[in-house]
Amino acid sequence: MGNFSLTHKRIRALIVMTAVVMFLFGLRLVQVQAVQANDYRSRAINEMERVKTLQAPRGDITDVNGVAFARSVAATSIVVDQTQILDPAKVAAFVAPILNMSVSEVQTALTGTRKWSMVAEDAQPATWLKLTKAIDLYNSKLPGMSPERIIGFFPERSYVREYPSGSLIASLIGFVNKEGVGATGLESSMNSIIAGIDGKYSYANGYKAEIPGSQTEIISAEPGTSIRLTIDRDIQWVASKAIADAVKSSNAISGTVIVMDPRTGHILAHATAPTFDPNNTSKVSLVAMRNPSVQDVYEPGSTGKVMTLAAALEEGKILPETVFTVPDSLKRSVKTFRDHEPHPTQRLTASGILAVSSNTGSILIGELMPNDVLHNYLSKFGIGEKTGSGLPGESRGILPKVADWSGTTAPTVAFGQGYSLTAMQATSVFATIANDGVRVSPTVIAGTSDANGNYTPSPVRESVRVISASTAQQMRIMMESVVSGNGTAPSAAIEGYRVAGKTGTAQRIDDTCGCYRGYTASFIGFAPADNPAYVISVTIQDPKGIHWGGALGGPVFKDVMSFVLKSKGIAPTGTKVIPVALTEKQLIEEKILAAKKAASAKTD
Numbered sequence: 001m002g003n004f005s006l007t008h009k010r011i012r013a014l015i016v017m018t019a020v021v022m023f024l025f026g027l028r029l030v031q032v033q034a035v036q037a038n039d040y041r042s043r044a045i046n047e048m049e050r051v052k053t054l055q056a057p058r059g060d061i062t063d064v065n066g067v068a069f070a071r072s073v074a075a076t077s078i079v080v081d082q083t084q085i086l087d088p089a090k091v092a093a094f095v096a097p098i099l100n101m102s103v104s105e106v107q108t109a110l111t112g113t114r115k116w117s118m119v120a121e122d123a124q125p126a127t128w129l130k131l132t133k134a135i136d137l138y139n140s141k142l143p144g145m146s147p148e149r150i151i152g153f154f155p156e157r158s159y160v161r162e163y164p165s166g167s168l169i170a171s172l173i174g175f176v177n178k179e180g181v182g183a184t185g186l187e188s189s190m191n192s193i194i195a196g197i198d199g200k201y202s203y204a205n206g207y208k209a210e211i212p213g214s215q216t217e218i219i220s221a222e223p224g225t226s227i228r229l230t231i232d233r234d235i236q237w238v239a240s241k242a243i244a245d246a247v248k249s250s251n252a253i254s255g256t257v258i259v260m261d262p263r264t265g266h267i268l269a270h271a272t273a274p275t276f277d278p279n280n281t282s283k284v285s286l287v288a289m290r291n292p293s294v295q296d297v298y299e300p301g302s303t304g305k306v307m308t309l310a311a312a313l314e315e316g317k318i319l320p321e322t323v324f325t326v327p328d329s330l331k332r333s334v335k336t337f338r339d340h341e342p343h344p345t346q347r348l349t350a351s352g353i354l355a356v357s358s359n360t361g362s363i364l365i366g367e368l369m370p371n372d373v374l375h376n377y378l379s380k381f382g383i384g385e386k387t388g389s390g391l392p393g394e395s396r397g398i399l400p401k402v403a404d405w406s407g408t409t410a411p412t413v414a415f416g417q418g419y420s421l422t423a424m425q426a427t428s429v430f431a432t433i434a435n436d437g438v439r440v441s442p443t444v445i446a447g448t449s450d451a452n453g454n455y456t457p458s459p460v461r462e463s464v465r466v467i468s469a470s471t472a473q474q475m476r477i478m479m480e481s482v483v484s485g486n487g488t489a490p491s492a493a494i495e496g497y498r499v500a501g502k503t504g505t506a507q508r509i510d511d512t513c514g515c516y517r518g519y520t521a522s523f524i525g526f527a528p529a530d531n532p533a534y535v536i537s538v539t540i541q542d543p544k545g546i547h548w549g550g551a552l553g554g555p556v557f558k559d560v561m562s563f564v565l566k567s568k569g570i571a572p573t574g575t576k577v578i579p580v581a582l583t584e585k586q587l588i589e590e591k592i593l594a595a596k597k598a599a600s601a602k603t604d
Helices: 003-034 038-046 088-099 104-109 125-140 166-173 184-190 232-251 301-314 350-356 359-366 371-380 409-414 425-433 469-483 549-568 582-601
Strands: 049-054 070-081 116-124 153-162 199-204 218-221 226-229 254-260 267-273 325-327 329-333 335-338 346-350 439-442 444-451 456-457 464-467 500-510 515-527 535-543
Touching: 070 125, 070 166, 088 104, 088 116, 088 125, 088 166, 104 116, 116 153, 125 153, 166 184, 166 232, 166 267, 226 549, 232 254, 232 267, 232 535, 232 549, 254 425, 254 549, 267 350, 301 350, 301 359, 301 409, 301 425, 301 469, 301 500, 301 515, 301 549, 325 350, 325 359, 329 359, 329 409, 335 359, 346 582, 350 359, 350 469, 359 409, 371 409, 425 439, 425 469, 425 515, 425 535, 469 500, 469 515, 500 549, 515 549, 535 549
Parallel strands: none
Antiparallel strands: 049 199, 070 116, 070 153, 199 218, 226 444, 254 267, 254 535, 325 346, 329 335, 439 464, 444 456, 500 515, 515 535
16 A cells, blocks of 8 residues: 555656646747747748838939930849759859859859849849840750759849930939939939939848848838920030030040020030940049039130120120220230230221220220129129029139239239139020020929929029110120121021121130140020020130130031021021121221212202
8 A cells, every 4th residue: 555655646746747847838838829929920020031122213314305314224133042053153154144244253143052142233124034035045945844954043123223325414414323322413413302212121031132022012112203304315416426526626625515595594405525424434533524514614715705895885885886996915014915816006896896806905895894893794694603503513603802803803804814604604694695684594404293294394594684685785796796707706607597606715724733724715606696596605625726716616506506496497587687897997988888878868
């Protein structure tokens, strides 16, 4: 009985212990399944699932007719299941040429036992299609279950920025960096609205790659706003070719052409040379990425004379036929100023001074006004302030305060040196004269479209009156003489049309030495002169050899303006050029002729 009782007690103790253990196991099971289930699930998700940014496609940047200059296109990153690659060396040799990669790069991505590995990031969809077609063709020649079949490649979606027009308008558009953020140009300055709003999605995690088919969208991405420019691609192409050819033939540092509608401020073309390809910026210098039309400043030279004469006309100091005694040189303060070519003392009208671009004559006209009056007119024309174009990095230019002027500043300013401006500012000056004296702020933005395609045009540009309509009209008539056979730019004349403009050949400041070295050659004009539809500026920096604005800028203006007038259907106005006397002799002859006509009319 004793042994039986002892055995019975041990069995009971064992049962109790077993019950206690089972109870503890039960409690733990309840804890795991009921209390800590979400915690364990979260750990599993963290280990196997990831949340990633769902890239929003950037808005397009298009020309005025909707032709894309910049767009986001679907990209396909290519991943591979390494466990399905039986012969990495052989497969790499087959795949590498298709992906435009080295065999060693591809083989590294294929070699190993990882479930997923990245082979090519942000490849073009066409590349993925080319790869799949090549693999399908290769596999079709093998038995269905052949171990030599190539399998295991999968796509991941993303977006890349594409610039269909290449270098055509790169300095204006800019480009997007590797992080998908606008780095220069409009891509940078308007990045906040072009970029859109990224979303989020979850996916099962492989090795440096997403497991295909595991993606689940959490927050939808909102596509960016598209920008419609005022640029006309066809005009842009003509302007780009013309300035590139001129820069190349003159061995210049750079060149710019701007085409503007003076009434609306719309820029129809914005061409620079040299340029770069925004699709491939790895070897492009930061200097080449600049927008010279608003970032580079230069002394305008003789194109600035139009402001001096317009101010004198507006102030009632001169008339187009006012005669001046114009010497070859003038000494003012400690400096002697000369015309670009030696000549005997001449009796020129104000129109003649403009036509032959006399420095000394312009000084005489400038001296008819106090310094602060001349300075104020330059300010009203927009010198020393941004144009309002909104382009990134725009410079104000340089216009010294009158209090800082020396004894040589006023005469220097009168003929277009001693202050600096941008090509956009210079274009705006001539657009003001073309637009009956009203300065309209230039712009390249026609409007925007949201993700649903709803278009919103940009507001009407700000405008300010600078000179009266009558002064602007007088200036246009005087400026026609520049393009005549007696002027400095007969090369800018367009058969059948009245053309007005002004040449500029200014000494150029070299930043490396802070001294004058080389020239800035320019021509700015508009047509038809009696009813201006478009203004075109041509600026060429540091040409070698021939460096006159008329010789270099005139032909570029003619080529581009001829195309613009034709493409926009601008017919000749049919009016005749109003003759203006350039010299005192011509003025006297005109008066004698007019008197004879008057006498003849009385006789009849």
